[in-house]
């Protein structure tokens with residue numbers, strides 16, 4: 001059963017006439033002794049007049065000009081990490097989770113260049129004004145009839161953002177399906193919003209499963225689910241939970257959400273297919289995609 005379409009508002013604010021929000025909070029979510037590329041921040045912006053749903057993204061327009069085009073900097077998108085009423089529950093704020101991005105020019109590989117917008121946001125001070133656009137996104141949303149569906153959420157890194165708001169909304173609105181949250185990061189102290197997700201684990205219908213790719217634990221299934229240097233990737237955890245997942249995937253209305261860096265989906269689809277094979281079906285991921293039961297947000 002595909003998700004029931006829902007009415008969503010998009011593009012209330014555009015680059016030419018953005019909403020001017022203010023930074024209300026800018027807090028580091030990762031341990032402070034981690035190197036800068038592990039600097040991930042929870043940023044709360046005032047956003048009176050912007051309505052949105054978890055799963056949508058907002059744009060941020062950084063100041064200044066793009067040296068390559070000579071034009072104003074373009075907006076960058078960030079997934080909303082708050083519930084639709086915002087962290088302050090008054091409908092006047094939006095939260096995002098931003099990782100400080102770095103890249104290297106092939107000609108000067110020794111120099112690390114900071115991304116424009118992520119640096120701007122990570123360094124912004126409380127009280128600073130920020131140009132906000134959006135919201136955008138009509139697909140990666142909880143369906144209206146989420147209450148009894150099993151929901152499988154899979155994330156790496158900042159891909160966790162949409163699930164924070166979705167889980168808050170589910171657990172305050174009589175959710176009685178079964179929800180899984182699979183979350184992959186490199187180190188234990190880079191697990192974003194870990195305390196918040198742990199606060200749900202006593203619920204009988206919630207599973208929170210983490211995969212730490214740079215800690216000591218190795219992939220125990222290198223034959224079935226090969227990973228680079230036997231690292232503990234999120235797809236290994238999916239395989240570890242293949243029986244429970246197989247039961248959920250056999251239900252006609254279960255949805256799978258995948259969010260994170262581009263490429264995450266490949267390993268996830270192949271495990272879904274293997275779980276399907278255990279239950280006598282080939283190409284399960286293909287069928288789920290055709291039924292719009294796999295929702296994907298990668299960047």
Ligand SMILES: Cc1cc2nc3c(=O)[nH]c(=O)nc-3n(C[C@H](O)[C@H](O)[C@H](O)COP(=O)(O)OP(=O)(O)OC[C@H]3O[C@@H](n4cnc5c(N)ncnc54)[C@H](O)[C@@H]3O)c2cc1C
Nearest residue numbers: 076077078079097098099101103115116117118158161299
């Ligand atoms: C739907 C969606 C949701 C997203 N959600 C999040 C989120 O929740 N959290 C998050 O942290 N990010 C998210 N992103 C990514 C985010 O939009 C930005 O892409 C990211 O923050 C990097 O932007 P930046 O301005 O810091 O880097 P940029 O300065 O834009 O650099 C990005 C890349 O552009 C290239 N580049 C830049 N300048 C040059 C140059 N002068 N010459 C050659 N190449 C160059 C490099 O390859 C570099 O790696 C999302 C993206 C999408 C599409």
